[in-house]
Amino acid sequence: MSGVEQRSVAEDEADLRLDRWFRRHFPDLPHGQLEKLLRTGKVRIDGKRAKANARLNAGQTIRVPPVTPPASAEPATPKKTPQVAARDSAWLQSLVLHRDADMIVINKPAGLAVQGGTGVTRSLDGMLDALRFGGAERPRLVHRLDRDTSGVLVLARSARVAARLSEAFRTKAVRKLYWALVVGVPRPHRGRIDLPLAKVAGLEGERVVEDDEGGKRAITEYAVVDHAGKKAAWLALEPLTGRTHQLRVHCLSLGTPILGDGKYGGPQAFLSGAFSRDLHLHARAIVLPLPDGTALTVRADLPDHMRQSWEFFGFDAAGEGDTFAERTG
Secondary structure, eight states, rough: OOTEEEEEEEETTTBHHHHHHHHHHHSSSOHHHHEEEEEEEESSTTTTETTTTBBBBBTOOEOOOOOOOOOOSOOOOOOOOOOHHHHHHHHHTTEEEEESSSSSEEEEEEOSSSSSTTTTBBGGGGGGGGGGOOSOOOEEEESOOOOOOEEEEEESSHHHHHHHHHHHHHHOOSSSEEEEEEEEEOOEEEEEEEOOOOEHHHHHHHTTEEEETTTTTOEEEEEEEEOOOTTTTEEEESSSSSTHHHHHHHHHHHTBBBTTHHHHHGGGGGGGOOOOOOOEEEEEEEEEOOSSEEEEEEEEOOHHHHHHHHHHHOOOOTSSSSSSOOOOO
């Protein structure tokens, strides 16, 4: 069948239902039409028939046949791709840390949502055309950061590269280094957090909690880079798994919530004085394997609110926290 696409499931789409994946990528496709495509085997996961409620794994391949809107009495007016304002384009392009034929790496600002959703009117995904740089395809997300987390974010410049990078994330071939400022100082100063996590619904929206019985395994390596007495500590964090809000909940489990993380730390996540109340969590660096066997390392500078806190405590942002430590096991 001509026009068939093979799309790779991104890391941040793991555990998403197939029908919700379609809703995200093809918002105009009626659910009834999707069900028909599934019944007739035209939509498949890794070559196998699937149901609408199938849960996805990162790196899986979804066969997408040509999809058309339902017939109507009036011819449908083709949707135009929203144009990105010149000011937004220039701003996004100023965030680029690395660009080559295969990928673009940016320093995502805190406060910018990576993808749209309920209540989100402005997202990176909605403005990706500004980062084409003459490319034939629109850049694609292969992982994500929380809205309030800043730092290194990787975009693939083609479907082929997106599949390769998604597989690298899925198999843990990508290394990610985060910096956080936490309230208090964890003991010991270095270690591994191995704590299963699960999502639960609440009055204030979805939260992630410790769950030894039904949670998914979540592992984080951490090390104290510097600290200000017992008041606060600068942590280097390397997540070995990619669970939602993993670093925020793992830091809380040490008794040291991330500064500004009122969602999980409550009042204990704030310090008195002239400190920003924004989340102090930053994706500092990423190491990406390349097809030739080498690796690309990209680092992102701290956002202003974190830089000011570093300066207040006299932390050296160019010090040993800038390197990946040996893993503890």
